[in-house]
Amino acid sequence: MTKQVPVWPAGHRAALVVSIDVDGEYGVMAEHGEDDWYWRGQAKYDLEAGLWRLLELLDDYDIKATFCWVGLAAKERPDALRAVVERGHEIATHGWDHRVYSRMSRSEQREDLIRTRETIAELAGVTPVGHKSPFWRPTAETVALLQEPGFQWNMDLALGDLPVAMRPDPTRHPVIQLPPSRWWDDYPFFIEQSLPPRLVAEFWREDLEIVRAEGKLMCLTLHPWISGRPGPSRALAQFLDTVIALGDVWIARADHVALWWRERERDLEEASGTATES
Ligand SMILES: [Zn+2]
Numbered sequence: 001m002t003k004q005v006p007v008w009p010a011g012h013r014a015a016l017v018v019s020i021d022v023d024g025e026y027g028v029m030a031e032h033g034e035d036d037w038y039w040r041g042q043a044k045y046d047l048e049a050g051l052w053r054l055l056e057l058l059d060d061y062d063i064k065a066t067f068c069w070v071g072l073a074a075k076e077r078p079d080a081l082r083a084v085v086e087r088g089h090e091i092a093t094h095g096w097d098h099r100v101y102s103r104m105s106r107s108e109q110r111e112d113l114i115r116t117r118e119t120i121a122e123l124a125g126v127t128p129v130g131h132k133s134p135f136w137r138p139t140a141e142t143v144a145l146l147q148e149p150g151f152q153w154n155m156d157l158a159l160g161d162l163p164v165a166m167r168p169d170p171t172r173h174p175v176i177q178l179p180p181s182r183w184w185d186d187y188p189f190f191i192e193q194s195l196p197p198r199l200v201a202e203f204w205r206e207d208l209e210i211v212r213a214e215g216k217l218m219c220l221t222l223h224p225w226i227s228g229r230p231g232p233s234r235a236l237a238q239f240l241d242t243v244i245a246l247g248d249v250w251i252a253r254a255d256h257v258a259l260w261w262r263e264r265e266r267d268l269e270e271a272s273g274t275a276t277e278s
Pocket residue numbers: 021023027094098134135
């Protein structure tokens with residue numbers, strides 16, 4: 001008899017990852033230039049206030065999230081990095097200074113990944129296993145570079161609505177690709193436009209309805225200097241109210257989703273092996 005392999009654990013119908021990119025002011029510096037003090041001033045809110053409001057909110061909901069840190073932001077505020085770890089959240093890497101990987105050589109990119117990972121490991125006491133490229137702009141080589149030191153997941157490519165195991169180097173462990181979405185990112189809603197938080201929560205709720213009906217995965221991408229502001233933080237809170245009330249959506253850290261997916265792939269291989277033998 002073929003073994004049944006569920007899509008999600010413990011009878012959950014869908015999964016949600018809350019990923020939060022801690023850019024500090026390095027994201028806007030990479031985008032607008034070091035001398036653009038308008039954006040740098042706005043982004044200062046990231047480590048000073050936004051991060052702390054989001055941590056409180058996540059604690060209130062008892063939800064564990066994944067924080068993708070820029071290396072320089074971690075170096076600037078190791079106390080904030082440690083506060084995130086102490087509350088049980090995952091720490092992943094998000095580039096050393098938020099420069100675009102697609103403009104780096106292969107060796108520069110490798111150096112950036114390792115430097116960020118090692119610095120965060122030293123400061124946080126835990127080694128990151130996940131990576132999100134700055135501006136979601138990796139190169140064709142990024143996943144293979146992630147395989148080398150043993151990264152387990154990446155959130156750069158929207159290959160569908162479920163995780164995808166990628167193995168460009170077949171001799172190494174796969175990297176689980178978790179799909180990001182521009183429409184699950186706070187940036188277009190609150191920076192490119194200024195929408196009322198309740199409308200943003202509504203947008204995400206409607207998406208989740210479909211994701212849940214199809215048994216898929218939703219990955220939010222938030223920034224403390226945006227979603228950590230008073231009104232925008234309510235978009236997240238209102239959205240989480242709905243998700244929790246549904247009672248069957250697995251809200252998990254990215255590393256836990258990646259681990260589940262790796263085990264599931266193994267179970268599927270075994271199940272198909274059994275099916276072939278019988
Ligand atoms: Zn970023």
